[in-house]
Amino acid sequence: MSVYDKLNELKISLPQPGTPAAAYVPFVRTGNLIFISGHIAKKEGKPWRGQLGAGMSTEEGKQAARSIAVDLMGTLQAAVGDLNSVKRIVKVMVLVNSDATFTDQHLVANGASELLGEVFGTPGTHARSAFGVAQIPLGSCVEIELIAEVA
Secondary structure (H helix, E strand, C coil): CCHHHHHHHCCCCCCCCCCCCCCCCCEEEECCEEEEEEEECEECCEECECCECCCECHHHHHHHHHHHHHHHHHHHHHHHCCHHHEEEEEEEEEEEEECCCCCCHHHHHHHHHHHHHHHHCHHHCCEEEEEEECCCHHHECEEEEEEEEEC
16 A cells, blocks of 8 residues: 555645744755654644643643654655655654653654554654653644655
8 A cells, every 4th residue: 555545544634844933944865864854743733832741631742743743744745755755764753842740752752653654554663762851942742853764
């Protein structure tokens, strides 16, 4: 099954990449690797604000991470032209806006990891880091960056 068949099955349409909010580019290609800049969680087109452990649940954070994975795939498609050329999702780094007592960053990150695995199959499994941070730009609850290998 192609990546696009799987996206259609999941009723996911990929967005166009957003305009960077600062002095960076959405992605950089070097050789067969694509480095995608951090994407923040958005809800209804605006930053999805919140802090895990302080009024925001792990499940909400997981949903935010899943929504970022959709945005990341949109940027990846813009970078490579065809998601079927992705050989592997290599690495995902997840930053979770967390209060001092929140320790389930890994569970929040699963929202993105599980969707990437579902869409890409085995090539979607990846190395990952998940960190709790004091703040994310614009007060967003989650930010994720991604590295992919392409044919």
